[in-house]
Amino acid sequence: MANSTTTTTTTTFFTFLLFFSTVANLANAKTHFHGFVVHETKVNRLCKTHNSITVNGQFPGPTLEVSNGDSLVIRVVNRARYNVTIHWHGVRQVRTAWADGPEFITQCPIRPGGSYTYRFTISGQEGTLWWHAHSSWVRATVYGAIIIRPRKGESFPFAKPNSDSVILLGEWWDANPIDVIREATRTGAAPNVSDAYTINGQPGDLYNCSKKDTVVVPVSSGETNLIRVINAALNQQLFFTIANHKFTVVGADASYVKPFTTDVLMLGPGQTTDVLIKGDQPPARYYIAARAYATAQGAPFDNTTTTAILQYEAINGTSSKPIMPTLPAFNDTKTATAFTTSFRSRDTPIVPTEIDENLFITAGLGINQCPPNANPKSCQAPNGTRFTASMNNVSFVLPSNFSLLQAHHQGIPGVFTTDFPGKPPVTFDYTGNVSTSLWQPIRGTKVYRLNYGANVQIVLQGTGIFTAENHPIHLHGYDFYVVAEGFGNFNPKTDTAKFNLVDPPQRNTVSLPVNGWAVIRFVADNPGTWIMHCHLDVHIGWGLAMVFVVDNGVGNLQTLEQPPQDLPTC
Ligand SMILES: *[C@@H]1O[C@H](CO)[C@@H](O)[C@H](O)[C@H]1NC(C)=O
Numbered sequence: 024m025a026n027s028t029t030t031t032t033t034t035t036f037f038t039f040l041l042f043f044s045t046v047a048n049l050a051n052a053k054t055h056f057h058g059f060v061v062h063e064t065k066v067n068r069l070c071k072t073h074n075s076i077t078v079n080g081q082f083p084g085p086t087l088e089v090s091n092g093d094s095l096v097i098r099v100v101n102r103a104r105y106n107v108t109i110h111w112h113g114v115r116q117v118r119t120a121w122a123d124g125p126e127f128i129t130q131c132p133i134r135p136g137g138s139y140t141y142r143f144t145i146s147g148q149e150g151t152l153w154w155h156a157h158s159s160w161v162r163a164t165v166y167g168a169i170i171i172r173p174r175k176g177e178s179f180p181f182a183k184p185n186s187d188s189v190i191l192l193g194e195w196w197d198a199n200p201i202d203v204i205r206e207a208t209r210t211g212a213a214p215n216v217s218d219a220y221t222i223n224g225q226p227g228d229l230y231n232c233s234k235k236d237t238v239v240v241p242v243s244s245g246e247t248n249l250i251r252v253i254n255a256a257l258n259q260q261l262f263f264t265i266a267n268h269k270f271t272v273v274g275a276d277a278s279y280v281k282p283f284t285t286d287v288l289m290l291g292p293g294q295t296t297d298v299l300i301k302g303d304q305p306p307a308r309y310y311i312a313a314r315a316y317a318t319a320q321g322a323p324f325d326n327t328t329t330t331a332i333l334q335y336e337a338i339n340g341t342s343s344k345p346i347m348p349t350l351p352a353f354n355d356t357k358t359a360t361a362f363t364t365s366f367r368s369r370d371t372p373i374v375p376t377e378i379d380e381n382l383f384i385t386a387g388l389g390i391n392q393c394p395p396n397a398n399p400k401s402c403q404a405p406n407g408t409r410f411t412a413s414m415n416n417v418s419f420v421l422p423s424n425f426s427l428l429q430a431h432h433q434g435i436p437g438v439f440t441t442d443f444p445g446k447p448p449v450t451f452d453y454t455g456n457v458s459t460s461l462w463q464p465i466r467g468t469k470v471y472r473l474n475y476g477a478n479v480q481i482v483l484q485g486t487g488i489f490t491a492e493n494h495p496i497h498l499h500g501y502d503f504y505v506v507a508e509g510f511g512n513f514n515p516k517t518d519t520a521k522f523n524l525v526d527p528p529q530r531n532t533v534s535l536p537v538n539g540w541a542v543i544r545f546v547a548d549n550p551g552t553w554i555m556h557c558h559l560d561v562h563i564g565w566g567l568a569m570v571f572v573v574d575n576g577v578g579n580l581q582t583l584e585q586p587p588q589d590l591p592t593c
Pocket residue numbers: 198199202203206215
C-alpha cells in the first residue's frame with residue numbers, strides 16, 4: 024500500500040544558520056529538507072478500497088523528527104485534484120507566518136499541479152506536534168507527527184525512556200471525506216459521522232477486515248516507553264486508555280508539564296499528550312483503545328472504538344486474546360474535566376499580569392433561517408434551516424481573492440474589516456435557555472487588531488445556542504497559558520480569584536468545557552494574521568473562527584519576514 028517516496032535526508036548549513044542566532048550550541052542545529060508529494064493512493068479499510076489523498080503514498084504521512092532549534096524546508100507538490108495547504112500545527116512560526124498554512128489566512132491554496140516550499144524554524148518547543156492539511160476536509164487523510172527532541176547535549180526533564188512511539192488518532196469515513204463535507208455544505212445539515220476511528224491509520228480488531236493490520240506497540244518488562252498521543256480526528260474529542268497500565272503525563276502540545284498519573288486521557292482534535300508507561304504488568308497483550316467523548320445532547324456521533332495492542336516482548340505470536348480496558352462513558356464530563364484540570368506547567372513561566380487587551384469571546388453553534396423561496400434541499404438542518412456557528416455572533420467567512428496575510432502585508436483594501444468585537448454584541452445568559460431570536464449570527468471576514476507585544480487575555484465562553492458542546496479552540500502562531508476553566512457563565516467577580524498565574528499549562532489548543540468557559544493569556548509577540556478556531560472541522564466550516572492581526576513591532580526581529588517568491592496566488 025504505502026509506496027513511500029523520497030524524503031531528503033538532513034543536511035547542515037553552518038553559514039545559513041549563523042543568521043539565526045549567536046547561541047553557541049546552535050552549531051548543532053540542523054536544517055531538514057523534505058519533499059511532500061500530495062497525491063491519490065489506494066487505501067483499503069473496512070473491507071473497501073478508497074482513493075485517498077496522501078503524502079508520498081503514506082497513510083498516516085511521514086513523521087518529521089527534529090530537535091529544538093532545527094529548521095525545516097519542506098517542498099509540497101500538489102498532484103491531487105483538490106486545493107491543498109499544509110499547517111504545522113503548534114509550530115510558533117515566529118516571523119514566518121507565510122509558512123503557517125491555513126488556506127486564505129496565510130496563503131492561497133496550492134492548486135492541483137502547483138507547489139510551495141514551507142521554511143520555518145522550531146524554537147523553544149519540545150515534545151510532540153503534528154502537521155495536517157488545512158483546506159476543506161483534506162486533512163482526514165493528510166496528516167503526520169512532528170517529534171521535537173531536546174537539543175543535542177540537552178536531555179528530557181525526566182529519565183530517558185527506553186523507547187519512543189507515536190500514536191496518531193484519526194477518523195475514517197467509508198466514503199470520500201470531501202464528498203461528505205460537500206454534501207453537508209449543500210444541504211445545510213450536519214455532515215455524516217465517521218465510520219471508524221483509527222490508531223496510526225488502522226481501525227483495529229473491533230472493526231471488520233481490520234484484524235490482521237491492527238497496530239502493535241511493543242513493550243519490554245521493566246522498561247519505560249514514551250508515547251506521543253496526537254488527536255488527529257476531524258470532529259471528535261477522544262478518550263484514550265491502555266488496559267491495566269497507568270500513564271504518567273509529562274507534556275502536552277510541545278510544552279512540558281509537572282508529571283501526573285492517570286488511567287485515561289482525553290484529547291480534543293489538535294491536542295497532543297506525551298505520556299510515559301512502564302512495562303510493569305504480567306507479560307501479555309493489552310488493548311490500547313480510544314472512543315468518543317461526545318457532549319452535544321442528542322447529536323449523532325461515531326460511537327465505535329479503535330484499538331491497537333500493547334504487546335510484551337516475552338509474548339510470542341498473536342494467539343492470546345488482548346485484555347480490554349474499560350473506557351469512560353461517552354458523556355463522562357467528570358473524567359474529562361478531572362484530566363484537563365490536572366495540567367501544570369513544569370517550570371514557573373512568566374505569565375502576563377498587566378493585561379492590555381481583555382477580550383470576552385463567545386463560541387457556539389447557530390441556525391440560519393432560509394428565505395421562503397429557498398430550495399428545501401439546501402435547508403435540511405432542523406425545521407428547514409441551515410447550521411452555522413460563530414464567535415461573538417460573527418460567523419467567519421474566508422476571503423477568496425487574497426490571503427489575509429497578503430492583504431495585511433500589502434495593504435490591499437476590501438479583503439477584511441478590523442471590527443471583530445472584543446465582547447459579545449449582546450449580553451445574555453450564555454449557557455441558559457437562549458432565546459431563538461439570538462440564534463442567527465451575522466457573516467463576515469472580521470479581524471481583531473493587536474499591537475505588537477500586547478498582553479492579551481481571552482475569556483472564551485461556550486454558549487447553549489442550539490446545543491452546548493465542548494469545543495477544542497486552537498490559536499495559530501502562539502502557545503497560550505490556560506489560567507482557568509469552569510462551567511456555566513464566566514463571572515469576573517468570583518472566577519478571577521481562581522486564576523492560576525503561577526504554573527498554568529502552555530497549550531495551543533484548549534478544551535472549552537461544554538456549557539462552560541476557559542481563560543487564556545498570551546503576549547502578542549508574533550506579527551502576522553493568526554486564526555483562532557474550533558478544531559472540529561465541522562464547526563470551522565460553519566464559521567466558528569476569528570482572526571487576530573498582530574502588527575509588526577520595532578526593528579527586524581519584531582517584523583514579519585518578506586513573503587517567499589513561490590507563495591501561491593489565488
Ligand atoms: C451520508 O449518509 C447517508 C445516509 O446513510 C447516505 O445516503 C449518503 O450517501 C452519505 N453521504 C456521503 C457523502 O457518503
